[in-house]
Amino acid sequence: MGTYVIRRSLQAIPLLIGISIVIFLMLQMTPGGPLASSEAGGGRATAERTERLREEFGLDDPLPVQYVNWAGGIVTGDWGTSYNTGRPVLGTILDRLPTTLLLTGLAFVIALAIALPVGILAATRQYSVFDYVSSGVSFVGVAIPSFWFGLMLLYLFSFRLGWLPSSGLEDLRMQHVGPAALWDRASHLIMPVAVLSLIATAQLTRYVRGSMLEVLHEDYVRTARGSGLPERSVIVRHAFRNAAIPVVTIAVLMVPELFLGAVITESIFAISGMGRLFIESADLRDYPVLLGILTIAAVLVVLANLLADLLYGLLDPRISYG
Amino acid sequence: MSAPLLEVSKLAVRFDTDEGSVHAVNDVSFTLEQGEALGIVGESGSGKSVTALSIMGLVPTPPGHIEAGSIRFRERELLGAPERELRGIRGREIAMIYQDPMTSLNPALPVGRQLSEIVRHHLGLDRREALERASELLALVGIPNAGGRLGDHPHQFSGGQRQRILIAMALSCDPAVLIADEPTTALDVTVQAQIVELVKELRDRLGMAIVWITHDLGVVAGLVDKIAVMYSGYVVEQAPVRELFAQPGHPYTVGLLRSLPTFGGERRRLTPIPGSPPDLSRRVDACPFAPRCDWVIDRCREEFPDLADVAPDHGAACHRRDEVRDASALVDATP
């Protein structure tokens, strides 16, 4: 088991390097290279100023050198400075990161909280009304565009009913303490989290149901039943214990997807998270910030994959006691 | 005379599939006394496994339906009994081992756990006692270093060992009946013999009744007291083992015996039974074996033969049962 962990972890490193190269190269792809738009579109920059900026940011060095400089900086904690604000990239990102993490985390928890019971119940009561309805709903659920869902929710709960606020994370006029403040925070989070978790919940429910169904037909479940064990034991200790293995890995892999999907949610609800920052920076061609965000996203994806693999190895005794 | 330990009467089970209904078990009856060993023999699709599952109440009831019949254990009716009652009997008084040991154990739990949870549930033992018992059971079925292996997972054992573990699980609560559904089919021949030996030993020691299901007549010859031969969901012949081997009364049994290899005696060709198993989705008013039978006459295609006695305790479902039995007495078909 130990060697398995080490092996998989080491495999992640070349992957990260490969990804960073691809990301880096992609950003060079703009016609005219970085800073092009500040020259062209009637930006405030003069040819002189651009030349100075180019020197300052080392943009005239050969690409491999630029890459190594950048990559080295990332590893040591120097993520560069924003073209736009002049502030350190890392700081800018860290300002916005907690918000996105909050949304992502809540959405993940909600998705699990709904998908697990519904999926298991649907599988154990296959062919029942509950099964048909929940399967139908989750199938339909993955087809709903999250932004449409968000927009309709906003129409209903904000405009029509006035129950929930339409944007931001808090009412700035509020004090920051007390139950009123708690409700304020919560009411601002309800719709964004609902929108973000929609597709994840639907997908996860289908996976849980599918995995449970497969396992419920396995011979060892029949053995457990044949030994007269109570049904709850059979379902939890025998069926789910095995069905959970692929489900856990899928769930872990959903986290980066949620993280990326937050872009849309932040856009609809005007929340200042990393997704919004990314779009703004893309618009402003603020390369250091873009690279920084992409790096975080890529690291997240690779880590999630690694974690999924490790968890799988941990949960499946055939690997951990191999 | 007291009632038999287990009594199956006129059992009929039907499966509803997309392509129509399959009548897996039709009008099957047999009894089992305390400590008796019954062999149920038939090819795939003959309904023997479904019969066993019906006794345990493990037939999945969306596609399956118990159409008719009764199954009485210690004079209690099992069919239609509440699930709680059945759960009390399963694993405790009637236990079952299955065909494929490789998939019949939970891969995620250590075997000690799987053994102990059964005795903890049925016998109320606490954790320490249960583990001790698990250790005893493993030793009983011949797993070396039993105590040390309680923490191992199924994949760390061989096929034969896994089947032994399943036997241990089945016998953990000292059941009155052990149902073995082709437990050796998936194992190789040497291991097969070991398992049969093990079951014989355990039976001598613990005295439980056995229902041994197989497609191979040779395997049960030395193990059981009486045999029921099944074909196409029906019991076509039933007799004490010696009688069946010496003087079978049904052409199918004759065919089965002929297709067994023999050791010693004159060399002869193995004669397979021509044709393929019947389509269980069609029920006909004729003998189900007629299409493949060497002895077939017109009556066979028009009238269904009952399982009538051709000798004491020996029933055969064939219109020409007496002729077949007489003829077979002249044939040397004993293994």
Added chain:
Amino acid sequence: MASPALGAGADAATEIVLQTPARSLWSDAWRQFRRHRLALAGLGVLVLLTAAVVLGPLILGTDPQAIDFGAKDEGPSLAHPAGTDELGRDQLVRLLVGGRLTLAVASAAVLVSIVVGVLVGALAGYAGGFVDNALMRLVDVFYSLPSLFIVILLVTLLGAGFATIVIAIAVFSWMNTARLVRASYLSLKEKEYIEAARTIGVGDFRIALRHILPNALTPVIVSATLGIATAILIESALSFLGLGFQPPQASWGAMLNQSQTAVINQGHWWRGFFPGAMIFVTVLSVNYVGDGLRDALDPRKEER
């Protein structure tokens, strides 16, 4: 001690076996598909939708750009079944025209991703060894890239034209096809009929083309169908963020984007409801069809 003539028994048995008629793979697949009522319904909806999107505007005769301040901000009515916007433009015809864009982009993106995927997968599968390894590492890298972000990036940096959007989406959809094709190649490469063809002297390329490719295509077809749904959602998301098609071009996602203020602040729900509903219905139908195809084309289920 020979048994009596086999005669009657054997004949009857052979008769039963011969009674099942032979069927080709495709007609069998169609039969299977037909049994899947939802998939059939989905197919019907898609056909209707395509027809509406292509022919609708012509039949309606309304100009999507026609400004009519007299009819501005009206809810759904007989004259304007999908309502109008702040410029009085009829939303129904805009929906249909926008649909053309959305469907065109999705189809093109899937096509491109399949071509790339097949090429990469076939190359990896047939060449094996180092080439195979390198290409699969590339697939892994692409899988790990934060797709939505990079799509946003590409579209922002390269400008939001039809081609850019198509390529941006395709860049993240080809990997699945590549893996499927490679897997098919690997498993079929060693099959006996390939050996047989080879011994007769059929060249390697012809083998690849006529024997392996058709079998490899089946999972790809399913994947492609579901890929269309994903492509529609990505393009819509992009346009919704304001990064996709710019006015006057308006795909469904763009219409949603433009409707935000109207819906949230003015309560003109029809501006957001209909474009989103179109996306939803299309994606749902495609999913049903894909599901039906998967059941129909899965060789393992042929015995059912």
